[in-house]
């Protein structure tokens with residue numbers, strides 16, 4: 001029987017749920033998140049997205065087929081055209097100018113996560129890299145869906161984080177997430193149990209680094 005993406009989340013279920021349902025995420029949904037924590041997260045996320053765009057560019061470089069190249073391009077477009085554009089506008093609404101973002105020092109959690117993914121991409125193959133990137137693209141798509149189904153989620157003007165939820169529930173982001181899921185399902189169907197074990201470790205580590213990123217926002221740590 002071939003593996004699927006859902007087998008990766010099943011292999012680290014406790015970490016995956018701790019990421020998706022993190023107190024930071026709950027605070028975004030019910031509008032109780034401290035604004036200073038969100039601002040710190042938002043600033044670091046700008047730096048994070050720049051490095052993740054580089055990681056998708058690395059995936060393009062490591063692609064041997066046109067289909068793989070197109071898939072890497074989709075991920076890069078989701079970051080550059082959907083997320084970073086909205087992110088910069090969103091930061092401006094929160095009084096954070098783009099020039100200031102570019103000059104920020106990187107927090108340790110940002111450094112650890114982004115360099116882990118880039119290193120995984122350099123030492124491993126294209127599938128290692130996509131698996132390391134998956135908690136980012138697939139996770140935020142799932143988080144948006146989880147928040148929209150939660151009865152305590154506040155929508156509209158009563159929630160200062162409504163536009164953030166809107167960004168990740170948008171058709172563009174959800175379509176990019178589904179395209180990545182399809183690509184991963186097709187590749188995972190062909191791996192051996194030993195290889196799946198290696199990939200599960202990459203996925204678990206990246207998921208834990210996502211948890212640390214939320215926590216960095218909550219604690220406002222450098």
Ligand SMILES: Cc1ncc(CN)c(N)n1
Pocket residue numbers: 045048049083135136137140210213
């Ligand atoms: C830390 C983090 N992880 C994931 C995403 C969604 N691309 C993000 N913007 N920031």
